[in-house]
Amino acid sequence: PFSFQQQVYDHGGQRWRIEVTYPPMDSATFRQLRGFLLSLHGTVGTFRAGDPFDIAPTGIATGAPVVDLASQTGYTLNTRGWSVSTTNILKAGDNFQIGDYLYTNLKDVNSDGSGKCTLDIWPSLRISPADGATIITALPKSLFRLDRVDIGFSTGIDKVYNLAFSAVEALP
Secondary structure (H helix, E strand, O other): OOOOOOOOOOOOOOOOEEEEEOOOEOHHHHHHHHHHHHHOOOOOOOEEEOOOOOOOOOOOOOEEEEEOOOOOOOOEEEEEEEOOOOOOOEOOOOEEEEOOEEEEEOOOEOOOOOOOEEEEEEOOOOOOOOOOOEOEOOOOOEEEEEOOOOOEEEEOOOOOEEEEEEEEEOOO
16 A cells, blocks of 8 residues: 555546637627527527637548448547548547547547548547448537536626627537
8 A cells, every 4th residue: 555556447437628708799689699509498408619720630531531441439539431541530629520529539540441441539439330420520529518507707887798608518
């Protein structure tokens, strides 16, 4: 017990969390955003969101990529349909979407002569995607829900509103 040896366990509890802060806005814009947030009924409803600056991957990401083989789990994903024999088909940090879930590729990866490659990913696969499931690399998103039932905002005499909220990934 006094050896300073550590035991670490992976319990698979990863998920995305976002915090959104809007720039100051006028009353009309605020009312639209507030209406949308209230329509979620607190933590009940869901919405799609992603990084608004993550428009495309930094890798080449050409072809028509799909999941290669069913019953995959864990932190790796076999894929096919990429352009053949391409260096940096995806780069470390490139995000992609499968179904309702957002993943990040962890290492630079090249496609082989058949257009296949294996991706190291985070988080681990939420569900086992179907063979042939589409991999979306442009504007990838995930399914989120508010992590609180209350929505805060502020305004002043100038009638300029400030709004912020946070959400967590809606898991199966």
